[in-house]
Amino acid sequence: MNCLLGVDIGTTNVKILAVTPHDWKIIAHTSLPLTTLSPEPGYAEQEPEAIWQAVRQGLSEVVIGAKRQQATIKAISFSAGMHSLLAVDSVGKPLTNALLWSDNRAEPQATELHTTQKDLGDSIYAQTGTPIHPMIPLCKLAWFRANQPDLLNQAAKFISLKEYVWWKLTARYDIDYSMATATGLFDMEKRTWFQPALDFAGIRSDQLSEPHPTTFVVDYDPGKEGVMKTALPAGVQLFPGASDGVLANLGSGCIEPGITTITIGTSGAVRQTVHKPQRDPHGRLFCYYLDERNETPYYVVGGPTNNGANVLQWLAEKLTLQETDEVLTEAGTIPVGAEDLLFLPYLHGERAPLWDASARGAYLNVDYRHTRAHFVRAALEGVMFNLLSIEKLLAKQTGPTRMIYANGGFAKSTFWVQMMADVFGVPVRLNASNESSAMGAVLLISDLTTSLEKLAGEVSFGQAFEPDPECHKWYQTVFEQWENALQKRL
Incomplete structure (x- = not known):
């Protein structure tokens, strides 16, 4: 074979x-x-x-x-x-x-x-x-x-x-x-x-x-x-392939309108696949080439963040002195919104949506109620809120998200993936393979005459997560508070 x-x-x-x-x-x-x-x-x-x-x-x-x-x-x-x-x-x-x-x-x-x-x-x-x-x-x-x-x-x-x-x-x-x-x-x-x-x-x-x-x-x-x-x-035939971001979209099956890929590894990204170049009026979104076949071009538009699972790593290594699994378990004991504690997750500067290498993180509304677990929950929510702010920019160019295909190291935590579904208010599906970029590279060359839509249909999925309506309602309020806090810091 x-x-x-x-x-x-x-x-x-x-x-x-x-x-x-x-x-x-x-x-x-x-x-x-x-x-x-x-x-x-x-x-x-x-x-x-x-x-x-x-x-x-x-x-x-x-x-x-x-x-x-x-x-x-x-x-x-x-x-x-x-x-x-x-x-x-x-x-x-x-x-x-x-x-x-x-x-x-x-x-x-x-x-x-x-x-x-x-x-x-x-x-x-x-x-x-x-x-x-x-x-x-x-x-x-x-x-x-x-x-x-x-x-x-x-x-x-x-x-x-x-x-x-x-x-x-x-x-x-x-x-x-x-x-x-x-x-x-x-x-x-x-x-x-x-x-x-x-x-x-x-x-x-x-x-x-x-x-x-x-x-x-x-x-x-x-x-x-x-x-x-x-x-x-x-x-052996050698194909140059493409960048990891656009191939992650293909490898995760994200080709159709309304499907958004969110990757959270060390850093993260929010992306959709489109058929013509897109531009944000303020230069906050990228647009990269994927492929062209059967006279149909494919581009991937979206925004990257510097602050993904590295925030969890920081929490474990510098703040809680725990293993990451323990950090996530502890965060799950705290209610949505971390009892008013907010976190701006800019530990490494930021790309989208700020595009400010000098941006820095902050905890806001700290009071006597807040424990170590509150600080963890607020940080994980802050990462999600930043991704949501990128998705809102993207939706203005490509239309609203109706489903998320998620991948990256964060997908090992069902707690964090469920948080994504609750924050965004749409279903989240995990890929069966977490190696979406490498799989995308393979799919790209598997049949050069077949549309990417058909090739994306070969992608297998694992667990699916449905949003909790009550949690999503709470998160809409907390996100508005988070956005207001961010604007005051800018």
């Missing part, structure tokens, strides 16, 4: 799945941890070679697993986190570590595009669909221009971590349209690099990879000069 591999290069792990497309069964999988470095406050980096070695080792493990199942690997598709950036020289040697999405050193450059060069910033958002923020490669390049100007001349290419892995496997510098639309440098309509953005960044278009559709294909040829030898057999 044949199988397909989905490779998901995340922030904390490289995950690889081998899937049989006739029944969508995962026959082999692996997950390898990654290390993030923070050499200075606000910096977040990874070593490119460490990422490549993790992918190489993961491929070896999954190839062995597939052989045990007597499966032949036919093709590989890649998913990756957005917004990473590193410089390489003329022979592909890294000149820098990779700056991650969570790296905020380019805050002055993002501020410039919001203030003194606001017209340029607005134009870049309109053409690229990427909100202006320190996370995006555009601003990181401008930071290099201001702080390491020699690097702009030394670097042969500026690429993402996925492009670095792709170069190791193909000896080519290619980027898919999906990853390109997350750079702030790519004209989504013309599907070329956007010259005004390049000028602001201080680079030439030939210092970037060549853009291609997400289903562009290259055969693996380990005999070619520059291609790294791996456990993969020669001739």
Whole structure:
């Protein structure tokens, strides 16, 4: 039998799945941890070679697993986190570590595009669909221009971590349209690099990879000069795939109007799939390319948050000194609204809906009634309220949500998932597999002539959660109080 591999290069792990497309069964999988470095406050980096070695080792493990199942690997598709950036020289040697999405050193450059060069910033958002923020490669390049100007001349290419892995496997510098639309440098309509953005960044278009559709294909040829030898057999088809966010929508089955995907991992995101680019008048929502087939384009529009399950981790490690399961159990003993205690969950700055890297968290209305459990409940509710505020922005562009498909690490907690249903007031369905990005990468290439709607119909689901009408009514009141408190802080 044949199988397909989905490779998901995340922030904390490289995950690889081998899937049989006739029944969508995962026959082999692996997950390898990654290390993030923070050499200075606000910096977040990874070593490119460490990422490549993790992918190489993961491929070896999954190839062995597939052989045990007597499966032949036919093709590989890649998913990756957005917004990473590193410089390489003329022979592909890294000149820098990779700056991650969570790296905020380019805050002055993002501020410039919001203030003194606001017209340029607005134009870049309109053409690229990427909100202006320190996370995006555009601003990181401008930071290099201001702080390491020699690097702009030394670097042969500026690429993402996925492009670095792709170069190791193909000896080519290619980027898919999906990853390109997350750079702030790519004209989504013309599907070329956007010259005004390049000028602001201080680079030439030939210092970037060549853009291609997400289903562009290259055969693996380990005999070619520059291609790294791996456990993969020669001739396996390599597809660049797309970004982890848009593939999470496909892999969770979220293609139809009214279906919203909410992912809560370390960070989080709220997304819907649409057929034409969408723009928020105030630049608060992203719009990234997914695919185009049978003359039907697919885009994913939504908003990311910096503050997801990392808030729970903070509670456990810094506030309650408990295991996360204990934290969640304790929170369940407190009523909806945490008896007037509110939490603004901005421990790591914020992307949507604020797009303010300097935003900080706060507890409000603290009084003698409040115990440790109250503080936990209020924090978990604060994360949900922030996601709800993103969904309300999204609904103005795409229409209201009638159902949520949820995934990410938070889905392990039935308490927190039920809270989502009660806060949003709509049913929440969990995917049978929590690896939605890797599954989306597989679905993308499984049948290039089939609509994504039909492919999404192959996705399996697990538990479903219905909203409690009384809880939802209470949460509507508490959310209004939370919004008012947030506005006073801004």
